[in-house]
Amino acid sequence: MGGSCCGPGAHPIHLWPPHFAFSDHHPRDLGPHSGPALLVSLASEVQDLHLAQRKEMATGFSKGPTLGLLPDVPSLMETLSYSYCYVGIMTGPFFRYRTYLDWLEQPFPGAVPSLRPLLRRAWPAPLFGLLFLLSSHLFPLEAVREDAFYARPLPARLFYMIPVFFAFRMRFYVAWIAAECGCIAAGFGAYPVAAKARAGGGPTLQCPPPSSPEKAASLEYDYETIRNIDCYGTDFCTRVREGMRYWNMTVQWWLAQYIYKSAPTRSYVLRSAWTMLLSAYWHGLHPGYYLSFLTIPLCLAAEGRLESALRGRLSPRGQKAWDWVHWFLKMRAYDYMCMGFVLLSMADTLRYWASIYFCIHFLALAALGLGLALAGGSPGRRKAASQPTSLAPEKLREE
DSSP, rough: OSSSBBBBOOOOOOSSSOTTTOSOGGGGGHHHHHSHHHHHHHEEEEHHHHHHHHHHHHSOOOOOOOTTSSSSSHHHHHHHHHHHHOOOOOOOOOOHHHHHHHHTOOOOOSSSSHHHHHHHHHTHHHHHHHHHHHHHHSSSGGGSSSSSGGGGGGHHHHHHHHHHHHHHHHHHHHHHHHHHHHHHHHHTTTEGGGGGGGGTTBBBSSSOSSHHHHHHSOOOOOOOOGGGOOHHHHHHOOEEEEEEHHHSSSHHHHHIIIIIITSOOOHHHHHHHHHHHHHHHHHOOHHHHHHHTTTTHHHHHHHHHHHHHHHHSSHHHHHHHHHHHHHHHHHHHHHHHHHHHHHSSSHHHHHHHHTTHHHHHHHHHHHHHHHHHTTTTTTHHHHHHTOSSSOOOOGGSOO
């Protein structure tokens, strides 16, 4: 059980979440199939194996087991079995072939705990489900498509995107918690805590498999590899880029590993724009996806530039106040972008955004302009602020 675990789940790959049973979307909008994502991930793992084998042949000696490396190239039947593994066939998190293989080859599966971790993970789901039902009943999305909605006062129109995004989050918190619980019930994605597994990527430290049932039972395990949502982090983190990091976490790893790193530019903002563009395409051809996803790089550029220009100049108390304001604006930015994601059509999305005067776009442009005018702070602060903590954080790098 010493591999690096992370690979695609057998169904939809989404930066925003996969669609759940009580989705507002049409059934045809269930999102892209994960077959390409599975093959991209598996092909990368096979390539790593070939590179390691060539290096062994060139040097004439083997360095022994390498973290995350496949033992051999999977056969066609093994590839199909992985692609249609039942734990990920609905809304399961992304997981690599190495994770799948470690699960199958777990030497003492009876020693891996599942009931207690499952209960710890599942307990908030009923509350989130009730909150979803209540908020979607009181603030139905369809109201935004009606002419009468636009006769309401501006404050009412501005406010409406808040409960819409709240219902959106609650719905997918339930979906992802249920998906994680399915994995936990099967003991899928369990690694010793000492391996320091990360969402999507799996263990970051080599952890030899236990040699006996007693040693296996004495280990402490976690299921961080298949952790797909951090509800608290999503709601209460301060920055837009951090919000992305806590949302659909296993897919964030996939996007960072295979899209962000291969972007044809070195700029963090431009790499993010490239990643968002491909993520929108993967979701489908609805214009709302593109309008929402391509607003994210603007928000990232604005918050990074303005923060590097101003936050460091404030007192500790001023920085705390800054963080509260930043959190409030981050949530409003996600409220705003969510409307494009759920309304889907260009006409409906632009109609709503126009009714609130494209406030987030203009606010982001103003913040970016102010940050540029103030020269973005010192070079050191600019470099620190531009570090990609969401799409390609240090913990998401392949070891």
